[in-house]
Amino acid sequence: MLLAGCSGPAGDRESASPAPAVGRIASADPGSVNTFWLRTPRGLVVVDAQRSLSDARRALAAIRGTGDPVAAILITHGHPDHVGGVGVLHDAYPAAPIHSSEATAAWMRADPLHFYEITRKLPGADYAPELTYPDHTFAPGATLDVGGVRLETAEFGPGETETATAYYEPRSGALFAGDLVANRATPALLEGHVCGWLTDLDRLRTRFPHARTLYPGHGAPGDAADLIERQRTYLEDFRRLVRPTVRPDSPAGRKVSPDEQRSIIADLGRAYPGYPSVASLPTLMQENVKSVARELLEEDPAELPPACRDV
Numbered sequence: 001m002l003l004a005g006c007s008g009p010a011g012d013r014e015s016a017s018p019a020p021a022v023g024r025i026a027s028a029d030p031g032s033v034n035t036f037w038l039r040t041p042r043g044l045v046v047v048d049a050q051r052s053l054s055d056a057r058r059a060l061a062a063i064r065g066t067g068d069p070v071a072a073i074l075i076t077h078g079h080p081d082h083v084g085g086v087g088v089l090h091d092a093y094p095a096a097p098i099h100s101s102e103a104t105a106a107w108m109r110a111d112p113l114h115f116y117e118i119t120r121k122l123p124g125a126d127y128a129p130e131l132t133y134p135d136h137t138f139a140p141g142a143t144l145d146v147g148g149v150r151l152e153t154a155e156f157g158p159g160e161t162e163t164a165t166a167y168y169e170p171r172s173g174a175l176f177a178g179d180l181v182a183n184r185a186t187p188a189l190l191e192g193h194v195c196g197w198l199t200d201l202d203r204l205r206t207r208f209p210h211a212r213t214l215y216p217g218h219g220a221p222g223d224a225a226d227l228i229e230r231q232r233t234y235l236e237d238f239r240r241l242v243r244p245t246v247r248p249d250s251p252a253g254r255k256v257s258p259d260e261q262r263s264i265i266a267d268l269g270r271a272y273p274g275y276p277s278v279a280s281l282p283t284l285m286q287e288n289v290k291s292v293a294r295e296l297l298e299e300d301p302a303e304l305p306p307a308c309r310d311v
């Protein structure tokens with residue numbers, strides 16, 4: 001299903017507070033990548049821009065279908081699945097500023113892990129040959145005035161990625177969290193900062209304690225506290241499953257054996273069935289296991305922040 005509707009999710013309807021007028025379009029797999037738009041007095045504030053050009057064009061058609069102009073485009077982080085279509089939106093709405101944090105804009109220009117290059121080479125990628133970059137950047141923790149609405153921001157990372165921004169609209173309690181939270185999706189843990197991600201989730205909760213509906217990078221929006229908690233549990237479970245396989249006394253020593261890897265993936269599949277992968281990498285789960293194992297081996301237990309002690 002491509003168009004998930006232009007009204008808010010169930011969580012909004014259940015609340016007594018003013019429902020944020022948020023529309024959403026999600027890509028087909030991989031990973032149900034979200035583009036949201038927040039209705040403001042001066043038009044739509046669009047959050048993230050899809051991976052492929054064709055998905056970006058679908059998002060554009062849905063946005064045009066609202067009949068409202070676009071007041072601004074916001075980027076949560078630089079991963080290819082959230083910024084590939086910025087140019088499609090910018091071509092349609094050239095006057096709309098493209099906002100990101102300074103750190104995210106710098107990360108996009110540097111592409112330190114060559115993610116855009118890798119994505120362009122994937123079969124059937126349909127990826128922008130050149131990216132369109134943010135033209136308005138802000139410092140960590142800045143407040144933005146966009147479309148006549150004030151948005152609070154907070155900067156995170158390294159965690160799910162090196163640098164990430166959450167956008168919060170305090171009147172409605174709408175929290176746009178990017179990939180700090182995925183709802184029922186298998187995340188990419190390739191950047192090796194699950195402990196950092198757990199710390200980010202604690203900060204996200206305490207920084208925006210009144211958040212009501214969380215709009216995630218992947219999957220359906222939902223209750224903010226619940227989605228943050230479920231993301232935390234997924235990451236903790238992952239670490240708890242990998243940890244015994246890298247103990248010196250495990251059968252294959254500190255290496256994860258193919259059997260151990262299969263068993264971890266099967267356990268996660270049972271606990272989190274049917275979670276689509278956020279990346280079009282067929283070996284994502286195997287790579288995730290390797291990455292978590294590497295992180296656990298490199299950690300000093302005495303130095304761990306509270307969010308990842310004992311997990």
Ligand SMILES: [Zn+2]
Nearest residue numbers: 079081179217
């Ligand atoms: Zn993503």
